Amino acid sequence: MTKLPKSFDEFSNAKREGFLKVKELKEQGKDIIGTYCTYTPKELIMAAGAIPIGLCGTSEEPIQEAEKDLPRNLCPLIKSSYGFGVTDTCPYFYFSDLIVGETTCDGKKKMYELLKEKKAMHVMQLPQNNEDKESFNLWKKEMKKLKEKLEKQFDVEITDEKLKEAINLRNREREIMKQFYELGTLCPPPIEGSEILEVLYGAEFKFNKEEHIKEMGSLLEDIKEDYQQGERKIAEDKPRILITGCPIAGDSEKVVKAIENSGGVVVCFENCFGVKANEELVAENINPIDALTKKYLNIPCSVMSPNDGRLDLLSELIDRYQVDGVVDIALQGCHTYNIETATIKEFVNNEKNISYTNIETDYSQTDTGQLATRLGAFIEML
Numbered sequence: 001m002t003k004l005p006k007s008f009d010e011f012s013n014a015k016r017e018g019f020l021k022v023k024e025l026k027e028q029g030k031d032i033i034g035t036y037c038t039y040t041p042k043e044l045i046m047a048a049g050a051i052p053i054g055l056c057g058t059s060e061e062p063i064q065e066a067e068k069d070l071p072r073n074l075c076p077l078i079k080s081s082y083g084f085g086v087t088d089t090c091p092y093f094y095f096s097d098l099i100v101g102e103t104t105c106d107g108k109k110k111m112y113e114l115l116k117e118k119k120a121m122h123v124m125q126l127p128q129n130n131e132d133k134e135s136f137n138l139w140k141k142e143m144k145k146l147k148e149k150l151e152k153q154f155d156v157e158i159t160d161e162k163l164k165e166a167i168n169l170r171n172r173e174r175e176i177m178k179q180f181y182e183l184g185t186l187c188p189p190p191i192e193g194s195e196i197l198e199v200l201y202g203a204e205f206k207f208n209k210e211e212h213i214k215e216m217g218s219l220l221e222d223i224k225e226d227y228q229q230g231e232r233k234i235a236e237d238k239p240r241i242l243i244t245g246c247p248i249a250g251d252s253e254k255v256v257k258a259i260e261n262s263g264g265v266v267v268c269f270e271n272c273f274g275v276k277a278n279e280e281l282v283a284e285n286i287n288p289i290d291a292l293t294k295k296y297l298n299i300p301c302s303v304m305s306p307n308d309g310r311l312d313l314l315s316e317l318i319d320r321y322q323v324d325g326v327v328d329i330a331l332q333g334c335h336t337y338n339i340e341t342a343t344i345k346e347f348v349n350n351e352k353n354i355s356y357t358n359i360e361t362d363y364s365q366t367d368t369g370q371l372a373t374r375l376g377a378f379i380e381m382l
């Protein structure tokens with residue numbers, strides 16, 4: 001019989017359990033580096049012997065406090081992240097020796113200017129275009145600047161050898177995460193989208209990567225074994241949904257729940273934490289700094305202009321996951337994703353000939369009724 005509920009619990013508790021682990025790691029003398037974005041080259045941090053930890057706020061809790069400094073109409077992810085920092089209520093922020101940020105959207109980069117009063121901060125200048133040679137050169141310089149900063153602050157040497165080891169480890173982790181989320185290509189999928197999301201988000205708080213890879217391997221084995229033995233918990237005729245857009249986790253998971261409660265099944269998360277972060281590996285046969293520059297510049301986030309990579313990725317995912325409908329999520333105040341909804345709608349409806357809807361939401365639970373009605377009507381139409 002399946003051991004799955006227990007396995008999923010381990011991942012959904014990962015963030016909470018990580019609080020104790022991070023304290024232990026600090027006591028062992030480990031350096032902790034807080035990050036806020038998929039663009040952060042975690043391999044450089046790992047090669048410096050430090051531990052990267054995601055600090056993105058996913059809860060409404062500290063937003064009221066954040067609004068004392070930040071405008072109310074700012075994206076909830078930024079307000080929540082900032083709120084946890086200024087109220088010192090996030091152990092990960094508290095234990096961070098340094099924060100690495102990038103100049104992605106306007107809200108985030110201006111928030112970093114305020115946050116640097118609380119913590120040591122290193123901001124990488126991210127180019128806004130990922131097609132020009134100049135962008136590659138600029139981003140490569142930023143990689144080198146981060147390497148120098150880490151070497152100086154933590155008194156270590158980041159050799160090519162250490163960097164290659166970190167690249168290989170992260171690639172193996174990405175590969176196993178990819179095998180896991182690709183369970184969604186099966187028809188019917190063996191697990192719910194909310195379970196996929198638990199594991200994808202939980203991975204952010206698995207600090208021992210070798211252990212995490214092993215844990216993922218046995219979770220995958222259990223799921224595949226049950227499926228091969230004929231276990232089906234999702235009906236084959238449920239409409240298959242792909243979620244794209246802003247990152248979702250914590251309080252914004254309400255969108256996934258609303259889809260599932262309306263009879264749909266989320267088979268693919270194109271967002272950060274999912275495909276966007278894991279699909280492309282870092283090349284292991286070229287200079288490691290060049291390889292990191294290439295991989296991270298290629299992330300198809302809406303902060304890039306143009307962002308054609310998002311359309312290419314979506315096109316492939318819609319076909320591979322046999323998607324019936326796309327739900328595009330924009331957090332309130334996220335101008336780049338909100339504006340891109342027009343392009344994505346046109347592409348999904350007219351190029352891929354499937355249904356599309358976009359949802360604008362925040363971290364409050366005040367719109368759960370409205371989400372249920374809108375997504376219910378969308379799923380019914382499919």
Ligand code: SF4
Pocket residue numbers: 036037038039104105245246247272299301302303
């Ligand atoms: S959506 Fe873009 S800016 Fe936000 S975490 Fe992902 S890559 Fe970074």
Ligand code: SF4
Pocket residue numbers: 075076077078104105106107108246247303331333334335336337
């Ligand atoms: S969701 Fe949008 S506004 Fe919020 S941090 Fe990400 S890119 Fe910036």
